[in-house]
Structures are given as C-alpha cells and as structure tokens.
Amino acid sequence: MKAAVCRAFGAPLEIEDVALDPPGPGQVEVRMAACAICHSDIAYADGVWGGDPPLVLGHEASGFVNRCGAGVGDLAPETPVLVTLIRHCGDCPACAAQAPTSCAHAWDTPPSPLRDAHGGALAQGMKTGAFAERVVVDASQIVPLPEGMDMAVASLLACGVMTGVGAVVNTAALQPGQTCAVIGAGGVGLNTIQGAAIAGAKAIIAIDIADPRLDVARDFGATHGVRGDGPEHAGTVRQITGGRGVDYVFVTVGAAAVFEAAPDLLAPGGAMVMVGMPPSGVRVSYEPTALAAMNQRLLGSRMGQSVPRRDVPWLLEHVAAGRLRLDPLITGRYPLAQINEAIAETRAGRALRNVIVFED
Numbered sequence: 352m353k354a355a356v357c358r359a360f361g362a363p364l365e366i367e368d369v370a371l372d373p374p375g376p377g378q379v380e381v382r383m384a385a386c387a388i389c390h391s392d393i394a395y396a397d398g399v400w401g402g403d404p405p406l407v408l409g410h411e412a413s414g415f416v417n418r419c420g421a422g423v424g425d426l427a428p429e430t431p432v433l434v435t436l437i438r439h440c441g442d443c444p445a446c447a448a449q450a451p452t453s454c455a456h457a458w459d460t461p462p463s464p465l466r467d468a469h470g471g472a473l474a475q476g477m478k479t480g481a482f483a484e485r486v487v488v489d490a491s492q493i494v495p496l497p498e499g500m501d502m503a504v505a506s507l508l509a510c511g512v513m514t515g516v517g518a519v520v521n522t523a524a525l526q527p528g529q530t531c532a533v534i535g536a537g538g539v540g541l542n543t544i545q546g547a548a549i550a551g552a553k554a555i556i557a558i559d560i561a562d563p564r565l566d567v568a569r570d571f572g573a574t575h576g577v578r579g580d581g582p583e584h585a586g587t588v589r590q591i592t593g594g595r596g597v598d599y600v601f602v603t604v605g606a607a608a609v610f611e612a613a614p615d616l617l618a619p620g621g622a623m624v625m626v627g628m629p630p631s632g633v634r635v636s637y638e639p640t641a642l643a644a645m646n647q648r649l650l651g652s653r654m655g656q657s658v659p660r661r662d663v664p665w666l667l668e669h670v671a672a673g674r675l676r677l678d679p680l681i682t683g684r685y686p687l688a689q690i691n692e693a694i695a696e697t698r699a700g701r702a703l704r705n706v707i708v709f710e711d
C-alpha cells in the first residue's frame with residue numbers, strides 16, 4: 352500500500368510502497384477514507400517534539416473497517432469509523448475514571464505494524480499512521496460512525512473538533528453565562544469557540560493576529576474579535592467583561608509568549624486552559640502569588656480530555672442539529688500524492704483544515 356513517509360525532520364514527505372502487518376489481538380485494520388492535516392502532524396514532521404524518523408504521520412482520520420484481530424467483537428467489516436490517537440488500556444486508574452487521555456499507558460509505544468519496501472523500520476506516528484491507505488490500530492482508538500456521512504467531514508471529529516469542544520465542556524466545564532477568551536482562531540480555536548457557544552457562554556472573545564480570521568471566528572459564534580498583537584488587547588478584554596476579565600482563557604496556539612501573558616486576561620477564580628503545545632523544552636514563568644491570591648488555575652487539556660465513545664455521538668447530535676458546523680472547516684481536499692502541497696498551504700496559514708481524501 353502507499354503511504355506518505357517522513358524520512359527526515361523538516362523534509363517533504365515521500366510517497367512510498369510500505370508493508371502493514373495484519374491486525375493482532377485487540378487490533379483493527381481500517382481502510383482509510385480521509386485524514387485531515389493537523390498542526391501536530393507538522394510539528395512532529397519538523398521534529399519539535401522528538402521521535403525517530405522514518406515514520407508515517409496522520410491521526411485525524413476516518414475510514415472503513417477492513418478486518419479485526421482476535422477479541423474485537425463489535426465491528427463488522429465496512430463499518431464506517433473514526434480513527435483517533437487515543438489508545439487506552441481500559442483498566443488503569445485513569446481509564447477507570449473515564450479519563451482515557453490520561454491512560455497510564457498513553458505514552459507507551461506499541462510495536463509498529465509498518466515496514467518500508469525493503470523491510471526497514473518505519474514508526475507509526477501518534478500510534479496511528481493515517482497518511483496511508485490502511486492503518487492497524489488498537490480497537491480503543493476506533494469509534495463507529497453513522498452510515499452515509501461525508502467521511503472527510505467526519506475525520507475532523509477525530510482531533511480538532513474533539514480537542515476544541517472538549518477543552519470547553521470536559522476540561523473547563525464552562526457553565527452557561529460564563530465568559531471566555533479563545534486565543535488563536537485556527538482549526539482548533541474555531542472548535543473551541545463552537546464549544547463555548549454550545550455550552551452557553553455569555554461572551555466569547557476571539558483573539559488572533561489576523562483580521563480575516565477574526566471575521567471567520569465571528570461566523571463560528573465569537574461575540575467579539577480582538578487583535579492580539581496590540582499592547583492594548585488585555586485592556587479591551589477587561590472592557591468587554593466590565594473590568595472583570597474572563598472566566599476561562601483557552602490558548603490554542605503554540606507560542607510560549609502567549610502562554611506567559613494569557614493569565615493576565617483572567618477574572619478572579621478563572622482558569623487558563625492549555626490546548627496548544629509549544630515545542631518540547633519550552634518554558635514560561637508565572638508569579639505564583641498572583642495566581643494563588645486570585646484563586647486562578649492552569650489546566651492542561653490533552654485532546655480535550657475526550658472520552659471518544661461517549662463524546663463523538665454527542666458531537667454528532669450537535670452536527671445534525673446545526674449547532675456544530677464542520678463543513679466550513681474544510682479548506683481543501685487533496686489526494687495522498689499531493690500531501691506536501693496540502694501541508695504547505697496549512698503551514699502558510701491559508702487553511703483551516705486540508706484533508707487527504709483516499710480513493711475507494
């Protein structure tokens with residue numbers, strides 16, 4: 352089968368013939384229908400989070416069940432499914448507490464089912480490797496989808512949507528009438544805005560450094576758009592909130608300076624939710640006394656702390672009701688052979704989500 356292989360950090364991906372092991376016990380083989388390009392794929396391809404090339408990236412994916420390994424009972428062939436990177440054991444204390452994104456085994460790297468055409472090692476990026484015609488993943492990474500969905504649209508649920516909406520409803524547990532700021536109006540930021548609207552936020556202040564993105568943010572439910580590159584934006588946020596600041600600030604970008612400044616926007620008792628991820632090793636500083644005296648909190652949010660088989664059906668209900676818009680998040684559809692162009696457009700900030708669409 353064909354896959355887009357990252358041979359060296361920072362280099363274009365190479366379309367190669369690769370080999371894929373059959374599914375073992377507890378695993379599922381999925382024929383890919385679509386895989387969106389997430390900024391995490393680009394960060395990994397650039398080597399900012401470590402890892403070992405060669406590897407196959409791609410983790411925001413949808414497809415059809417091809418076959419199942421032993422012990423996977425409930426997935427018939429051709430079932431449409433979402434493929435996520437949330438591999439979880441189901442047995443550890445975190446899984447028992449409905450927190451699969453904190454699974455004690457979340458950082459274990461299973462043996463890769465991939466090899467290159469010469470039998471050489473090929474890592475499975477983010478335990479998924481969906482920039483390929485097929486994947487073999489743990490059954491815990493699969494969520495069944497309704498029949499007949501546009502699979503490119505569905506693929507967005509696997510990371511960007513789950514991460515943005517989940518940051519609001521799972522991590523922050525934002526209550527109706529509360530206020531928030533969302534820094535970064537890209538793919539994840541727009542889903543954070545949609546999540547805040549669904550949760551009933553009174554003010555949803557989008558902050559970005561580009562006016563066209565603020566316009567898009569308003570289309571997705573932001574009540575205000577504020578340029579984040581001026582010195583006065585913290586003052587503007589205070590003005591909008593009657594001098595109080597916001598109950599939550601969601602940081603959906605990966606710039607360290609943004610993480611350092613974001614708590615300045617918070618109301619007493621507020622929390623910064625850290626959704627974006629700067630490169631490994633980046634550090635920022637805070638004055639603990641300022642946060643402690645104001646009862647403020649810093650909350651990490653990996654994949655929106657989602658529980659895929661609980662959250663995806665709920666998200667699909669909002670999609671069906673028109674409260675969660677996915678179609679306008681797709682900027683372009685590309686065949687696997689043009690993946691480097693799709694990545695270049697994403698890198699240049701000209702795409703919310705570009706999606707690789709596989710031929711049936």
Ligand SMILES: [Zn+2]
Binds near residue numbers: 390392
């Ligand atoms: Zn992602």
Ligand SMILES: [Zn+2]
Binds near residue numbers: 444
């Ligand atoms: Zn677990």
